[in-house]
Amino acid sequence: AQKVTQAQTEISVVEKEDVTLDCVYETRDTTYYLFWYKQPPSGELVFLIRRNSFDEQNEISGRYSWNFQKSTSSFNFTITASQVVDSAVYFCALVSNFGNEKLTFGTGTRLTIIP
Amino acid sequence: DTAVSQTPKYLVTQMGNDKSIKCEQNLGHDTMYWYKQDSKKFLKIMFSYNNKELIINETVPNRFSPKSPDKAHLNLHINSLELGDSAVYFCASSPFRGSYEQYFGPGTRLTVT
Numbered sequence: 605a606q607k608v609t610q611a612q613t614e615i616s617v618v619e620k621e622d623v624t625l626d627c628v629y630e631t632r633d634t635t636y637y638l639f640w641y642k643q644p645p646s647g648e649l650v651f652l653i654r655r656n657s658f659d660e661q662n663e664i665s666g667r668y669s670w671n672f673q674k675s676t677s678s679f680n681f682t683i684t685a686s687q688v689v690d691s692a693v694y695f696c697a698l699v700s701n702f703g704n705e706k707l708t709f710g711t712g713t714r715l716t717i718i719p
Numbered sequence: 720d721t722a723v724s725q726t727p728k729y730l731v732t733q734m735g736n737d738k739s740i741k742c743e744q745n746l747g748h749d750t751m752y753w754y755k756q757d758s759k760k761f762l763k764i765m766f767s768y769n770n771k772e773l774i775i776n777e778t779v780p781n782r783f784s785p786k787s788p789d790k791a792h793l794n795l796h797i798n799s800l801e802l803g804d805s806a807v808y809f810c811a812s813s814p815f816r817g818s819y820e821q822y823f824g825p826g827t828r829l830t831v832t
Contacts, residue, residue, distance in 0.1 A: 647807065705817070
């Protein structure tokens with residue numbers, strides 16, 4: 605079985621503040637992939653990042669960065685210098701067991717950036 | 720040139736009707752999916768096809784039937800619609816089975832009255 609927990613249901617920060625979205629996952633597999641998706645108010649799901657279980661290097665893409673720590677089963681997402689356009693629901697997801705192939709999503713974190 | 724497209728974007732219908740949602744991807748991907756997002760934003764996979772072959776069939780009512788005429792299309796037909804079917808349905812595709820990098824369509828908001 606696999607599970608993704610996003611304990612923060614809603615976060616509000618003032619523009620230009622940094623914010624970290626938490627994601628904790630559970631899986632018994634040693635090989636798995638983790639993802640973050642963004643769902644802006646318009647409703648579409650935007651792929652942000654995929655990380656495999658063998659690559660614990662942190663990743664930075666512009667104002668976005670991801671911290672993957674297998675020791676704590678966490679894959680946290682940080683937005684620096686937040687902007688109003690970052691307001692969205694963010695989903696963390698996991699797929700493991702190549703025979704299973706089901707993407708399991710967390711319940712999402714609604715991020716509101718206050719101008 | 721939309722990568723993954725769905726029609727219609729909005730669908731309002733009455734209980735008991737039969738309706739279809741169409742999905743097309745022009746990315747040349749082999750694998751396609753249907754997801755359901757409920758009113759609490761919870762996303763759950765329903766079906767997955769790889770090269771027209773069904774590979775994931777979650778526990779959904781038999782009233783839901785996917786159809787893949789070719790690997791670029793995955794349609795979802797729903798019979799005898801119920802109030803609880805109201806949700807946003809997302810189609811997604813990924814390059815090949817096992818790549819897992821899924822690209823989503825814009826979603827179809829289904830409202831059953």
